Amino acid sequence: MRKQFTQKYLTKRKAAYIYAAFFLLLSIIVGIAVGTVSIPIFSVVKILVSYIGFDSILHHVDPMHINIVQNIRLPRVILAGLVGASLSIAGAAFQGLLRNPLADPYTLGVSSGASVGAVITLFFHLQIPFLGSFTLPFMSVLFSFLIILFVIFFSKRLDPSMRVETIILTGIVISSFLSACISLMIALTGNELRQIIGWLLGSVSMRGWSYIKMMLPFFVVGSLILLSQTKELNAFAFGEERAQHLGIHVQRRKMIILFAGSMLTGVAVAVSGTIGFIGLVIPHFVRILIGPDHKHLLVLSVLTGSGFTILADLFARTIISPTELPIGVITALIGAPVFANLLLRRRRS
């Protein structure tokens, strides 16, 4: 009886992985195929397969389609996927660390911190020696890390027990303050206003392969760090004191996780602006499906989060075509009600 249950449980998890992978693949294909010029699904699949060494397969595909996919659609879809994956895994990690299903890079103010870093870099035309084009993500990462440290320090001073509401409130206050700073900076500079606002609301359009190259190292390092901390994240869910009792070096692990989370958030913001709520909705959704164990939660959040963001971007660019909506609008439209629902359920319990 019990064995049967365990098996059922395990297969449920296995099924979740299969569904998530399938969902991601489907999103990629649909994301590439749909647009102002639609590309037949078969051609998309053929072009994708050609990347893993079957060039001969491309003979019967329209060269224009190949061009669109390789230079516009594919980098866009990949970037959207990477951004979604980064925000989701960072959100899942922040939630575990702060024992708080309402935490996410956006509500914690980390995204705004990253924006400030990015805006400073862009407007002062900063170029840190040896970093070159990595200056932008580096500054974003740096600022998001500083902001999360500040938020945690500040809410601890405010309320030593660090209640969920305190952290969120602090995050939102800091977030608004930083947004005001950004607005001020933009107003003072006075040009490229529309473009900057578009960037702030979040978009993955017209970024190209260079952005992917810029983002990938941060994504890989950040994700690997978080994936190595799944046990610690599980322990943190029972409070820092309990985590220490279990043998976890709390301060060190906390800094590692915060750093990796900020790195992922920072780099996502640097390439796409602030896209809210992905880091909130996706881990929440995955947790409902397979439970809170971070070993699975993180990986599945990456898969689902990237697929979700690719689809959100697809909606953003097709819904009122040819005009593009910022992707942040779509995610907020879905995310805000989920956030409200979570808040309501917390109150009730």
Add this chain to the structure above:
Amino acid sequence: MLEVNHLFFQYEEEKVVQDITFSVQKGELVGILGPNGSGKTTLMKLLSGILKTDRGEIVVKGKKIQEYGVKELAKVMAVLPQHVQESFSYTVKEIVSLGRYAHQKGIFQSWSSKDEKILQRVMKQTGISDFQNKSIHELSGGEKQRVYLAQALAQEPEILLLDEPTNHLDLSYQKELLDSLKEWSLEKNLTVICIFHDLNLASLYCDRLLLLHDGKLEIDDIPVEVMEEERIKRIYRTSIKRTFHPTSDAPQINILPNWEQEKGISLDLDCLTITPEQVKVSAPLALKTLPVGVTESGFGWYKDFLIHQRENPSIFADSFSKENGGKPSNSVKLLTMGQLDNIAVRFVKEKGISFLLVVCAEVEKELEMWEATKYKRERDFTLGAIHIWAFINGELSDQAFLQSVMRITEAKTAALAESQIVDKLTGIVAERASADSVLIAATQQGSLVDGMKNSINYEESLSKNVYDCVREVLLKVSKELQAN
């Protein structure tokens, strides 16, 4: 195993732990006691390494606690917290497996078959195997506690620290948990250090108690020494009375409420009603009662006292339900074989003592079956049991209760010897019957009667009056026997 030397700790200005020194041996079960704010929890946090000491040292297995790595310490010492915040619905198995964290190596620590074996063992030990796949949020408080206990045991610790583990647990879980701790300390040599809120539980289970007061160690000794009435009164600043556990030498503390029962009640003849079927004494309030040979043995508190003739059980049931709000639970009832014709009642009030005495001797009409076959006779009259029930206005010490029983028995024996009632069948002079009963009930108000002092008047008066009453009753009995 664990040594604490001159430990100090302060939050900002406030000194919370001051100069505490003690040591704990392997396999000991040590309780930490103290009023709220005495520094128990701070001491526990220092021991578990959550707080760092500023003065003094803690030595665990010969090594200072600050020289331990967090993981290394977790392999030696596990903590069962008082309260755990559960933000997400992990399953029981997931939670318990976190206890293996300290034993796993490498960055992507893998789950070995040894880990799994230990996991299954501790879940079995704590009795949670059956709901290992349930979410923690579905469990009751007692079950949750066992889950965290299993988690702590999965660390395979040599020292287990517990912070008020019996809080929020119902009686059976409290017992279950403490029984397990005791068992592990005895059989597996697990060293257990536990904060207790409940002095009586601590006294019952611990080998040694540390009593903290204002951050200082008041005393470190075995329970009997620690739980002195005067000490507990002084430290907890409240009125208590110490007794002992009924089945062990563990001292038990009883609080004395400020609220008191109505004063100035006294028993007299008005409390007594006699009908052909029953003798009944109804006290206005419950009396502390020592019944001997009545129903259950041992002290109790009762309001209604009945000697009732067995033949008519219906009146018996009635008399409880209607009068005085009497219930079977606060009544003493004695069913007799014989008739209740021979009764002597006396209310004594002299030299500052007053008591009500009821003496009753049964005359049995029917013989026991074996007697009937032995003597080939079916019916006869013979002296049955003698019941001597005394109701005292005053406070009796335990000793005084027992001395009352002794005096009554002596007086009865003397009166029987004097009366020379001979059983017609066997020709034996009656000395005592196995169904005899003695009952002492006291209001526990007013003047104190202690077994040692100022009790001579009382005992003399009791002896004399019991003797007289028994004589009086036996006289009636022998007349009745002769008449038959």
